[in-house]
Amino acid sequence: MRREEVVMNRYYRIAAALKSTPFLGLTVLCVFLFVALLAPFVAPYNPSEQDIVQALTPPAFMVGGHRVHLLGTDELGRDLLSRIIWGARVSLIVGFVAVILSGFIGTGLGLLSGYFGGVVDSVIMRVVDIQLSMPAILVALSIIGAVGPSLQNIIVVIAITTWVDYARVVRAEVLSIKANEFVDLAKVAGCSTFRILKSHIFPGVINSLIVIGTLMLGRVIIFESALSFLGLGVQPPTPSWGIMLADGRQYITFAWWLSTFPGVAIMLVVLGTNLVGDWLRDVLDPRLRAAMK
């Protein structure tokens, strides 16, 4: 292939990637990220400020609504929009930290399992099987029920119940990378095992990690909100989407907005991660489609 052709090929690839860019997904994610970072500045009210007189005000576009509370207020007169904005913070912090932590655990174990094979592989893969057969939410709930629902505990529990996906994909990737000549050459050249894993194998799995991490972010956010919804996640008065939905549930017959808008927020974020994740997968690593079910 001539040099110009290579350049042109690359150009087409980039153009194709741009054309399929999920602008909706990226926009949604960026908006939430922005809002979460700048919560103190963009939220119209303090999320815990109560105003009983204004309790259960409907959203601004409804009869009885008022434009000072765009999405209405909850049973204690707290501004729903402000609580959703602050809730984004909690969801994204838990999401990002848990994804990074579980990514570390999963990648580490996946690398070991794929590279060393044999007993190490068997043991790790059996642990993966065991974990996959246990309902994650039930395990997480019982651990949190036992150790108490602090933010750290929640993040750690989510991480140790979600690392499996990374381990499986990384292991599969390592197996195919390991078969390459450059790994053998590195061994011959006297590289230490750590160095081979770090400089020769790990770079090959980064693309897959980015893809899984993005898709997992959505799942982790749903997971955290479910824990909070069941009362064993983030604790009040911290505004969390799951808690808001659990509280709103009691008023579902006459204040539909309380159990609707926080859920819309979750759905939008997760939709964003799904769209961006699917796109990244197609651009970075088409082979993953089969591996991630």
Next chain:
Amino acid sequence: MQPLEDVRHIHSGKLQMKGYFLRRFIQSLIVVLGISVIVFVISHLTGDPTDLLLPPEATEQDRALMREQLGLDRSVVVQFAEFIKNLIRGDFGESFRHQTPALSLVMTAFPATLKLTLAAMLLSIVVAVPVGIVSAVKRGSLYDRLGMVVALLGQSMPVYWAGLMLILLFAVKLGWLPSTGGEGFRSIVLPACTLGMFSTAAIARFTRSSMLDVLEMDYVRTARIKGIPEYLVVLKHALKNASIPVITMTSLQLGRMLAGTVIVETIFSWPGLGRMAVQAIYNRDYPVVQAAVFVASVMFVVINLLVDLLYTYIDPRITYK
């Protein structure tokens, strides 16, 4: 020469299959053992249960006696051995709250969960597979796009929120269906829809992509050239071949659903295993938590084992690794 080799191949295939079944079975046993280890560890994270079992005015002597009764004064290894011994007999101890054996409590709740899961599974398959097929056949049409957008939304929603929205629409606003369980046939509709929502979306997307792969195959083109009616080409030649990955996917969804019952049963007050487990966790009733986690996990292992064995009958090409 050729036929002889074929026979030999089939023969060794059968042997391989036996070995594979055995290996799969042993693997499952190891997984069950691992599950029991985790269940044991979880129950020991709480620390001293005597605070839960005894009134606050109990003396230190009472507590020590209680610990001795529960075997907590012995070493962890001995406790674990005891735990396994009881587990084999199906004895998880008595519920702290109800003073009845934990396993029988859990088993009384199990049929309700099974009913709900099966209803949800049936619903998702009945909805998702046709949607996936039509989307694949009419690829790029408005129908396809709409179907896939709805499926993507369905996959992005938290289960419990979808449940709340269904309650809001069908129970509160329209008043068509009850929002809680135990009121005859109509009461299963909303929980089953909620539980099946994610899987419906996933199976529909998966059926579509699996069908798209198959529809490009040579044998599909050949069938068309032979003049076979299009609906037969799609349903017989394409769907049959596209079904295997869909079945794998569906069986994986079954496990996901079992986990989903934890939340769905809580929202709809459905008297099943999931709700019982959550309430036991709230009450720190650890024998019941142990039994529930164990039963749910073992169910999943059994389902997986059955599905794997089923495959070898559906598709003889599958290799027994």
